[in-house]
Amino acid sequence: MQYNTLEELEAYFKQEIRKVSEKELEEVRREIEKIKNKVVTELEETAKLNAKIIVDQELKEIDSDHAISLSRLADDNNRRLMAKRQELTEGLFADVRNKLLAYAATDDYKTMMGEKTRKLAQRFRADAVLIVGKRDESLLPELLRSFSEGTQGTVDPQIELGGFRLEVKKDRIIVDETFDSTLNEEREKFYANSNLIIG
Template sequence: MQYNTIEELEEYFKGEIERVSQNEIKKIQKEIENIKNKNIKELEETARSNAEIIVSQEVKSMDSEHAISLSRMADDNQRKLMKKRQDLINNLFVEIREKLIGYTKTSDYKEKMKEKISLLSSQYHSDGLLRLAEKDMSLADELLESFGGQITVKSDESIEIGGFILEFHQDRIIINETYDARLKEEREMFYANPELIIG
């Protein structure tokens, strides 16, 4: 399945979580109903043969057992849902990362980098330092042509996917246009979005 935008991926994720949650909830409700029916039947048989005080004790015991069982099942379900959510998030961001890596091999990527660098060089007029991923160093000459002022290019091991970091030391400005940083921000926003938290 292919996703063209982060929104589509988020919609897929929301749908998958909702489906898994509903299935787990239905299973829990069915188990609870079975336990309840079983316990009620046993209680009715006991009530016929025992005094009222014994029945009262059995009801208390059943309620306690039922509460413990319900709590245990809810905890188990929450753990399963959280693991499923984590697996989906991990798979989603691995897929996004692979698509971004694929994109960095296209001519569109190079053109987009040139446009951004040209735009930034028109906004900041001091000398700059351009940091690129080692794999993008082959684009350095073309990117330098897009820069209006003086610029030095350096490879940066922290950039794994692609993009660039542009530093203007005189202006004390660092602009991070890396896909690594963007993907990290998106992941943090994904976790922070309360609609995506399973309760």
């Protein structure tokens, strides 16, 4: 194609330059779009990763707070249960104590004391001490009749609920038939074997 004038030639160059420029611009736009998409994808991935890290960290903190709360709740619950167990146990043994005190005021109690001391008097003849509580001091002369003359009687204020203790010093024998000792032993057995386990 032939160009007759300088203007036609100039117009041709301009058009060619525009075509080449537009083509290069289109390639640059595509490259920019690719780079932009790549950067956006990377940013999205980074944001997702950061969000996952943050969410995981938040979940760990929530789990930790939850575990601490559960532990505190369990501790508080155990304390309340232990206090209730203690209250019920004390109530039970207070009832038993009151029943023993009531029994110690009956004629059946006096009969029981007489029978037990007579049986022991047959086994231990001399050099013994029969010990009763302050409440049973009036029974002491009667109880000592079963024993031989060498047996002495005394009062121990520590025996509150009833019963007696016989000490044979020569043979180093102590026969403890006090309700106080029996109740204490039963309390220890109860705590050891009650199956009132908190857990």
